[in-house]
Amino acid sequence: xxxxxxxxxxxxxxxxxxxxxxxxxxxxxxxxxxxxxxxxxxxxxxxxxxxxxxxxxxxxxxxxxxxxxxxxxxxxxxxxxxxxxxxxxxxxxxxxxxxxxxxxxxxxxxxxxxxxxxxxxxxxxxxxxxxxxxxxxxxxxxxxxxxxxxxxxxxxxxxxxxxxxxxxxxxxxxxxxxxxxxxxxxxxxxxxxxxxxxxxxxxxxxxxxxxxxxxxxxxxxxxxxxxxxxxxxxxxxxxxxxxxxxxxxxxxxxxxxxxxxxxxxxxxxxxxxxxxxxxxxxxxxxxxxxxxxxxxxxxxxxxxxxxxxxxxxxxxxxxxxxxxxxxxxxxxxxxxxxxxxxxxxxxxxxxxxxxxxxxxxxxxxxxxxxxxxxxxxxxxxxxxxxxxxxxxxxxxxxxxxxxxxxxxxxxxxxxxxxxxxxxxxxxxxxxxxxxxxxxxxxxxxxxxxxxxxxxxxxxxxxxxxxxxxxxxxxxxxxxxxxxxxxxxxxxxxxxxxxxxxxxxxxxxxxxxxxxxxxxxxxxxxxxxxxxxxxxxxxxxxxxxxxxxxxxxxxxxxxxxxxxxxxxxxxxxxxxxxxxxxxxxxxxxxxxxxxxxxxxxxxxxxxxxxxxxxxxxxxxxxxxxxxxxxxxxxxxxxxxxxxxxxxxxxxxxxxxxxxxxxxxxxxxxxxxxxxxxxxxxxxxxxxxxxxxxxxxxxxxxxxxxxxxxxxxxxxxxxxxxxxxxxxx
Ligand code: SF4
Numbered sequence: 001x002x003x004x005x006x007x008x009x010x011x012x013x014x015x016x017x018x019x020x021x022x023x024x025x026x027x028x029x030x031x032x033x034x035x036x037x038x039x040x041x042x043x044x045x046x047x048x049x050x051x052x053x054x055x056x057x058x059x060x061x062x063x064x065x066x067x068x069x070x071x072x073x074x075x076x077x078x079x080x081x082x083x084x085x086x087x088x089x090x091x092x093x094x095x096x097x098x099x100x101x102x103x104x105x106x107x108x109x110x111x112x113x114x115x116x117x118x119x120x121x122x123x124x125x126x127x128x129x130x131x132x133x134x135x136x137x138x139x140x141x142x143x144x145x146x147x148x149x150x151x152x153x154x155x156x157x158x159x160x161x162x163x164x165x166x167x168x169x170x171x172x173x174x175x176x177x178x179x180x181x182x183x184x185x186x187x188x189x190x191x192x193x194x195x196x197x198x199x200x201x202x203x204x205x206x207x208x209x210x211x212x213x214x215x216x217x218x219x220x221x222x223x224x225x226x227x228x229x230x231x232x233x234x235x236x237x238x239x240x241x242x243x244x245x246x247x248x249x250x251x252x253x254x255x256x257x258x259x260x261x262x263x264x265x266x267x268x269x270x271x272x273x274x275x276x277x278x279x280x281x282x283x284x285x286x287x288x289x290x291x292x293x294x295x296x297x298x299x300x301x302x303x304x305x306x307x308x309x310x311x312x313x314x315x316x317x318x319x320x321x322x323x324x325x326x327x328x329x330x331x332x333x334x335x336x337x338x339x340x341x342x343x344x345x346x347x348x349x350x351x352x353x354x355x356x357x358x359x360x361x362x363x364x365x366x367x368x369x370x371x372x373x374x375x376x377x378x379x380x381x382x383x384x385x386x387x388x389x390x391x392x393x394x395x396x397x398x399x400x401x402x403x404x405x406x407x408x409x410x411x412x413x414x415x416x417x418x419x420x421x422x423x424x425x426x427x428x429x430x431x432x433x434x435x436x437x438x439x440x441x442x443x444x445x446x447x448x449x450x451x452x453x454x455x456x457x458x459x460x461x462x463x464x465x466x467x468x469x470x471x472x473x474x475x476x477x478x479x480x481x482x483x484x485x486x487x488x489x490x491x492x493x494x495x496x497x498x499x500x501x502x503x504x505x506x507x508x509x510x511x512x513x514x515x516x517x518x519x520x521x522x523x524x525x526x527x528x529x530x531x532x533x534x535x536x537x538x539x540x541x542x543x544x545x546x547x548x549x550x551x552x553x554x555x556x557x558x559x560x561x562x563x564x565x566x567x568x569x570x571x572x573x574x575x576x577x578x579x580x581x582x583x584x585x586x587x588x589x590x591x592x593x594x595x596x597x598x599x600x601x602x603x604x605x606x607x608x609x610x611x612x613x614x615x616x617x618x619x620x621x622x623x624x625x626x627x628x629x630x631x632x633x634x635x636x637x638x639x640x641x642x643x644x645x646x647x648x649x650x651x652x653x654x655x656x657x658x659x660x661x662x663x664x665x666x667x668x669x670x671x672x673x674x675x676x677x678x679x680x681x682x683x684x685x686x687x688x689x690x691x692x693x694x695x696x697x698x699x700x701x702x703x704x705x706x707x708x709x710x711x712x713x714x715x716x717x718x719x720x721x722x723x724x725x726x727x
Contacts, residue, residue: 036060036065036066037058037060037065037066038058038059038060038065038066039059039060039061040058040059041056041057041058041059041068042056042057042059042498042499042500043055043056043070043496043498043561044056044057044480044481044496044497044498044500045366045487045495045496045497045565046080046083046084046087046366047087047143047366047479047480047481047487047497048083048084048087048365048366048617048622049083049212049213049364049365049366049617050142050213050362050363050364050365050366050367050368050369050487050489050490051075051076051213051214051215051216051489051490052075052366052487052488052489052490052491052493052495052565053069053070053073053075053076053079053080053081053084053215054069054070054072054073054074054075054076054495054564054565055067055068055069055070055073055076055080055084055087056068056069056070057087057088057481057498057500058088059500059501062501062502063092063501064088064091064092064481064500064501065088066088067080067084067085067086067087067088068080069084070564072564073564073565074493074564074565075193075215075489075493075495075564075565076215076218077218079215079218080215081214081215081614082614082615082628082629082632083614083615083616083617083623083629084215086623086626086628086629087480087481088481089625089626089627089628090479090622090623090625090626091479091480091481091482091501092504093462093625095462095463095464095625096461096462096463096476096479096504096505096507097460097461097462097463097468097474097475097476097477097507098476098504098505098506098507099111099476099505099506100112100113100115100116100473100474100475100476100506101463101468101471101473101474102115102116102119102472102473102474103471103472103473108471108474113506113508113516116473116475117513117516117517117520118520119473120430120457120473120475120517120520121517121520121521123428123454123455123472123473124136124160124428124430124455125521127427127428127454127455128160128161128162128428130427131425131427133160133161133162134162134163134164134411134425134426135162135425135426135427135428136160136162136164136426136427136428136429136430137162137164137165137412137417137420137421137426137428137429137430138152138156138160138162138164138165138166138429138430138431138432139166139167139168139414139417139429139430139431139432139434139436140152140165140166140167140168140371140375140377140432140433140434141167141168141169141365141371141432141433141434142167142168142169142172142173142364142365142366142367142368142370142371143365143366143367143433143434143480144367144370144371144432144433144485144510145367145370145483145484145485145486145487145497145511145534146367146370146371146373146374146485146486146487146488146494146538146541147485147486147511147534147535147537147538147541148485148509148510148511148514148534148537149367149370149371149374149375150374150375150381150537150540150541150544151511151514151515151527151528151531151537152375152432152510152514153165153374153375153376153377153381154376154399154527154528155514155517155518155521155523155527156376157376157407158399158401158405158523158526158527159517159518159521159523159527160521162411163376163407163409163410163411163412164411164412164417164420164426165376165377165411166377166411166412166413166414166417167371167375167377167414167434168365168414168434168436168439169364169365169368169371169372169377169378170377170413170414170415170704170705170706171414171439171440171706171707171709172327172330172363172364172365172368172706173330173361173363173364173368173372174330174378174413174701174704174705174706175329175330175331175332175335175336175338175339175701175703175704175706176189176325176330176339176361176363177372177378177704178336178339178378178701178703178704179335179336179337179338179339179340179342179343179361179704180339180343180361181378181379182336182340182587182589182703183339183340183343183344183347183586183587183589184343184573184574184579184580184581184586184587185579185580185581185582185586186383186549186579186580187372187373187378187379187383188383188492188549188550188569188573189358189360189361189363189490189491189492189573190352190353190358190359190360190572190573190574191322191324191357191358191359191360191491191572192358192360192491192492192567192571192572193216193219193490193491194219194355194571195320195322195355195356195357195358195360195572196216196219196220196222196223196322196324197219197220197222197223197356198223198320198355198356199223199226199318199320199321199322199356199357200225200226200227200317200318200319200320200321200356201226201227201229201314201315201317201318201320201321201322202220202223202226202227202228202229202321202322202324203229203231203311203315203321203322203323203324204228204229204230204231204232204238204242204323204324204325205231205232205253205257205323205324205325205328205329205338205342206231206232206253206325206326206327206328206329206330207230207232207238207324207325207326207327207328207329207362208232208234208236208237208238208239208326208328208611208612209238209324209326209362210236210237210238210241210614211236211237211238211611211612211613211614212326212327212362212611212612212614213326213362213490214614216362217238217241227243227244227314227318228241228242228243228244229242229243229244229245229246229311229314229315230242230244230245230246231246231248231253231256231328232245232246232247232248232328233247233248233249233250233609233676233677233680234609234611234639234675234676234680234682235247235674235675235676236611236675244307244310244311244314246301246303246307246311247302247303247677248301248302248303249300249301249302250596250607250609250680250710250711251332251334251593251594251595251596251710251711252300252301252302252593253328253329253338253593254334254337254338254341254591254592254593255292255296255297255300255301255592255593256297256301256303256308257338257341257342257344257345258289258292258297258341258591258592259292259294259296259297259301259308259312260308260311260312260315260316260345261285261289261292261341261344261345261348262289262290262292262293262297263294263308263309263312263313263316264312264313264315264316264345264348264349265286265289265348267312267313267316269313269316269317269349270316270348270349270350271348271349271350273350274347274348274350274577275347275348275588277577278347278577278578278579278585278586279347279348279585279586279587279588280585280586280587280588281587281588281589281590282348282588284588284590285344285348285588285589285590287590288590289590294308294309300593315345315349315351316349318351319356320351320354320355320356320357321346321349321351321356321357322351322356322357322358322360323342323345323346323351323358323359323360324359324360324361324362325338325339325342325360325361325362326361326362326364327364327611327709327710328710329342330361330704330706331610331706331707331708331709331710332701332706332708332710332711333594333597333699333700333701333702333708334593334594334701335701335704335706336701336703336704336706337589337591337592337593337703338593339359339361340589340591341589341591342359343359343586343589344588344589345359346358346359347586347588348588352574353572353573353574353575353576353577354572354575355572358572360490361490362490363489363490365618366480366487366489367487367488369487369488369489369490369492370486370487370488373488373545373550373568374541374544374545376407376410377410378410379410380392380395380406380407381395381541381544381545382395382544382545382548382550383548383549383550383580384548386407386408386409386410387408387409389403392406392408395544398543398544401526413705414705415698415700415705415707416705417429418440418445418446418449419449421449421450421452421453422445422448422449422452424452426453427453427454427455428453428454428455428456428457429450429453429455429456429457430457430459431456431457431458431459431460431467431471432458432459432460432477432510433459433460433461433477433510434467435460435465435466435467435618435619435621436467437465437466437467437470437619437688438466438618438619438620438685438686438687438688438691438693439618439619439685439693440693440707441693441696441697441698441707441708441709442662442663442693442696442697442698443662443663443691443693443694444662444663444694445662445698450470455472455473456470456471456472456473457471457472457473457474457475458471458473458474458475459474459475459477459510459513460474460475460476460477460621461476461477461478461479461507461621462621462622462625463476465619465621466619466688475513476503476504476505476506476507476508477503477507477508477509477510477513478503478507478508478509478510479503480497481499481500481501482499482500482501482502482503482507482509483497483499483503483509483510483511483534484497484498484499484533484534484535485497485511485534485538486538486557486560488550488568489565491567492550492567492568492569492573493565493566493567494552494555494560494565494566494567494568495560495564495565496557496560496561496565509534511533511534511537514528515528515531535557538552538557542555545568549568549569549573549580550568550569551568551569552568554566555568574586596711597697597699597708597711597712598661598697598699598711598712598713599713600679600713601713603715604659604660604661604713604714604715605679605713605715606644606679606680606681606713606714606715606716607679607680607681607711607712607713607714608658608660608680608681608682608683608692608695608696608711608712608713608714609676609680609681609682609683609710609711610682610683610684610685610692610693610696610709610710611682611684611685612684612685612686613633613684613686615629615632615633616629616633616684616686617686618686619686619688620686620687620688623686624686635669635687635689635690636665636668636669636683636684636686636687636689636690636692637668637669637670637671637683637684638656638658638665638668638669638670638671638681638682638683638716639671639672639673639675639676639681639682639683640670640671640672640673640676640681640716641672641673641674641676641677641678641679641680642672642673642674643678644678644679644716645670645672648716648718649718650670650672650716650718651670651672652670652671652672653669653670653671654669654670654718655667655668655669655670655719655724656668656670656716656717656718656719657716657717657718657719657723658681658683658695658714658715658716658717659695659714659715659717660694660695660696660697660712660713660714660715661713662694662695662696662697662698663694663695664694664695665683665690665691665692665694665695667690667719667723668683668690681714681716683695685709693709695712695714696708696709696712697711697712
């Protein structure tokens with residue numbers, strides 16, 4: 001039998017087969033004991049990231065005991081990454097939230113659901129009566145099923161009548177959303193995973209897919225004739241696999257894209273027919289790019305001139321060029337404009353709407369796309385615009401409500417809700433399936449904000465978490481494996497999620513909780529008439545989405561499941577060059593980069609970069625409870641360049657302190673490595689014990705409101721003999 005660690009390290013090559021379980025062999029972890037052999041399997045979709053891998057969840061006597069990849073699934077063909085392979089382990093974790101808890105005399109005590117939900121409605125309504133409807137803020141997640149997002153949006157905006165509703169998608173994908181809207185007139189990633197298999201040139205900007213979206217690598221691996229270009233200040237695992245690696249200076253990605261556009265325009269390697277037929281403002285772009293000389297771009301990006309030229313011509317000469325990005329672009333105060341530059345490069349070279357040719361954002365959470373489509377956050381359901389009267393009238397007609405009830409503008413985004421609490425405008429907050437006490441930047445500010453609330457409700461699958469611990473009311477929620485609905489993955493593929501086991505104790509699905517709250521608020525008939533199950537919400541959502549870019553009207557639960565998901569909008573968007581704008585044309589953007597919000601200085605001489613590792617997921621609420629993943633990556637670390645370590649006299653694995661103007665990580669182990677350039681540090685953001693967000697800065701993209709997690713100024717300090725514990 002291979003050791004679990006050795007086995008799991010082979011994950012990229014495993015094609016699992018459920019037959020093996022019948023003989024007591026777990027294909028990933030070697031032999032399993034007899035009692036772990038499932039008595040049946042339930043087809044479902046992974047609940048971590050937005051790759052959207054198909055899998056089976058094995059159940060024995062009501063317990064989730066195994067998973068294996070779905071060999072027939074078009075996304076992953078049976079392969080799973082370490083998180084997917086161990087996903088069943090969190091379901092029966094001892095830290096699951098099992099009963100509603102209400103703070104009474106300073107302590108959280110168990111109460112009946114009736115009391116819990118009556119209290120929620122009473123307190124929210126009372127606070128809204130005292131301070132106005134907008135005094136209630138709601139922070140949601142990318143982890144619910146689409147049916148729940150649709151229900152929650154209606155409940156919050158039409159039931160509680162507050163627009164101060166956002167989700168942690170704003171900490172992740174709102175930049176891509178804003179960029180798509182500004183370029184194409186609507187949210188919606190244009191490309192698909194098959195593009196990774198057929199593109200001649202794949203250009204990854206700030207995207208470490210080997211760690212963060214591992215199964216996408218399997219699509220890329222099939223493409224043996226492509227050139228892979230990776231731009232990333234850190235030599236990530238993905239960068240190590242590149243044909244051309246661009247160690248760009250932080251925040252110079254936008255300048256690099258502008259430089260590439262100028263080279264291609266000057267060389268005539270652009271698609272003038274596509275530009276003329278399908279875009280606006282080309283002349284403005286040409287004039288804007290005059291200042292992006294090769295020397296200027298080389299100086300700004302830190303890249304050699306020849307390398308920049310080579311990259312430009314490789315992309316320009318490709319018959320099909322794919323540019324994909326994730327958080328290296330999104331987590332920045334210039335993120336939206338960088339997305340616009342990427343989209344513009346794709347448009348002027350005609351690299352959109354064809355096999356292998358697209359600008360393509362790789363989404364974060366399993367159903368961040370679902371909240372974008374059906375929620376009320378970045379747009380009205382069905383990508384309708386708040387500001388568009390026709391869109392509002394259409395929704396009002398479908399819902400049979402006066403048009404005045406449909407909000408005319410979106411409320412505050414996540415960081416503005418937090419600021420709103422500090423300013424005394426938001427008095428009650430409802431947090432669902434997210435853990436800001438690890439994930440939000442500048443934790444000191446967040447703690448200050450939360451301490452000012454009159455009432456905090458946290459709805460989560462686990463307790464305690466850093467966020468449930470400070471709640472006034474905790475609502476225990478069912479999680480993945482315990483409820484039904486749909487997710488949409490990064491390539492717009494709507495996927496089925498199924499209930500395999502019962503939730504623990506008294507925990508209920510988020511969907512049931514929303515329906516119950518609506519009853520107590522007296523809006524059940526108006527909002528959820530006849531709804532009993534997620535399928536009822538799905539049927540209504542099909543009507544609401546009909547005729548929109550994200551049209552579900554042709555889908556059924558059965559067809560979604562049978563086909564391994566159905567992509568709304570077809571395999572690719574914009575195949576005919578028409579865009580959802582008033583004149584059907586896309587807009588080209590002439591934009592410049594801006595300086596770092598907090599450059600290194602004498603006191604804080606290092607630039608901190610943050611990111612993820614393959615074994616963990618976001619704030620480790622789930623993965624931190626899985627023994628195997630914890631063993632693989634038990635604690636945070638800080639990466640430092642050998643030259644800097646030598647100057648500071650820091651040894652490999654030494655424990656140091658890292659501090660910024662806002663806070664510190666008192667103890668974190670050092671990894672001396674050339675993967676980070678001199679002057680840079682890297683810390684994974686998953687660990688509350690060494691919380692990178694104690695350090696990060698309260699700066700946000702002015703358009704998308706996404707945080708600038710990627711750069712802030714920090715210092716590294718050696719610990720004293722006593723601080724090290726006397727060794
Ligand atoms: S790549 Fe994402 S969706 Fe696939 S198994 Fe891993 S975490 Fe799950």
